[in-house]
Amino acid sequence: MEDPLSLEQCAGRLERRGFRSFVVPDLRAAAEVMRGLVREFRPSSASYGDSMTLKDAGILDDLRSNPDIQFYDGFVPGMVREEKWEIRRQGMTADLFLTGVNAVSMEGTLHWVDMVGNRVAPVAFGPRRVILLAGSNKLVATPAEARERIRRIAPLNARRHEGFRTPCMHTGICADCNSPDRLCNIHMSIVKCFPEGRISVILMEEPGGL
Template identity: 85%
Template sequence: MEEPLSLQKCAERLERRGFRSFVVSGLKEAADLMRGLVRELSPASASYGDSMTLKATGILDELNASPDIQFYDGFVPGMDREEKWEIRRRGMTADLFLTGINAVSMKGTLHWVDMVGNRVAPVAFGPRNVILLAGANKLVATPEEARERIRRIAPLNARRHEDFKTPCMYTGTCADCNSPDRLCNIHMSIVKCFPKGRIAVILMEESGGL
């Protein structure tokens, strides 16, 4: 019999794998928790990876407005691509990095897909601390289902970029394509947090993002 999905049980398993883990009800509670973590960690610098759920909390605007934090924002509309990439490179050595997760398994594993790597590389190494936010819609039973979820959402993510042209934008199905605009170039999984406690995972009872 398949185990029912449970954010609380998933959080317990994440803790056993060395992550700090929290379960909150919604965006407001997630934002309050992140503010508390920022106060606790006292970062001198911060950056982030693109995440609709993270943006919806308002925490990024607060970090950007803080006079005590150097905020590296490589997603400013209209900014030249090379300038964006340079800022994202600086963000890889910030004290604090925040982003979302594409899928979380009940085994306590985290899974992503990325185009360039600027979102996943700082999670794996670089910033002293990482805060991740995921809605309940990201929770799946197994790592195998996490990878399948990523294949299903790839077309939806592609459609967020109006100037991109990938097969999945038109068919709605991942074709493992060779398009110049392919978004799913880099796949990353984290099965244990090292050093222990470096990564904080916030699981939200509401759905969030794709």
Template identity: 45%
Template sequence: MDISIIEGTIKVLKNNNFEVFSASDPEEARTIFLNEIYTQLQPATVSWGDSQTLQSTHVLDDLEKNPEVALIRTFGAGMSRTQKVYWRRQALLADLFLAGTNAVTQKGQLVNLDMIGNRVGGITFGPKNVVLFIGVNKIVPDIEAAMQRIRTWTAPQNILRHQGFNTPCRKTGTCMDCRSPHRICNTWTITEKSWPAGRIKIILIHQELGL
């Protein structure tokens, strides 16, 4: 991606009250998180939403080894649906919430689409601080382009990552605006600005990562 687009996006994100860090790769993003963000915030509780970009940094492995932080796990193979919903509600009270974003516009807006809303809920309200790990491939011109990208690429690819979700897009590879009980496209959020200023921190990684 053109470096001028990346730099311009960082500038408008900062103007929109997001705190932005720039990383060349996932390892540098991990270093920034541990040395510049985590040490400053010193959270007692941390939770996270599903994000391949976050996983690529391995910061969750570091947190797992830290006896000073309590992790609120909201999904896992051994968890029932009731347990997942319970812990996802508890995650909204965490000191720190980690996630990615589906898209970020060149106007400095975050655009996300969720199935039940726990990830977007954590981003928009609840946790004291939020850190989003974002690859530059998520940068799009505007909200319309963001929604198009999410419908035609992100959501269908996410369906393929999870077994048991039988939606039309699993076969077609694009959104069919379905009425399936397994539909994951239920709640849109557009975050224009971080409030309070700096609550949402972004580590923009100069690689194509995640969906």
């Protein structure tokens, strides 16, 4: 019987839509694929969007310590917001951008929600190469299920941010609110990669992140 949420089948459909795709067993293997892609791309500059799984992989530490790569890190603890945002703007023109994704559909489409846009904007345009990392928990059957998954994880994501005040933090249910601290301001989907091969998607058999 065909697995309705097969990572291998999803990877094939991503390839047909112009993405490069890789299926790996775990975070350690994902990190090795990312390191291989960095060696292939040979970027002179790199940046990233907030991703719990990406941080756990250790690839950001590699980029940060590489003397040949200008690393734009707009997530340094203690940095004032205006400085963080300026560094993230600079990172939008980096050679390489890395981040996660909120949902991947079996149709081969990618889906995000973002507060400011610094995570999704460079994926859509700017950096010459993009690497995305997704655990098996991000895989859903359809784009409609991807949107529903995003609604379900929004309260969990809000609780990660100390000092934020949104209704979902208390109810656990997305209320499509108008809070000043609302995190899900920007929704983005990519249904085809252009130019072909610009975006690499690494799918892990183990779960990762929210």
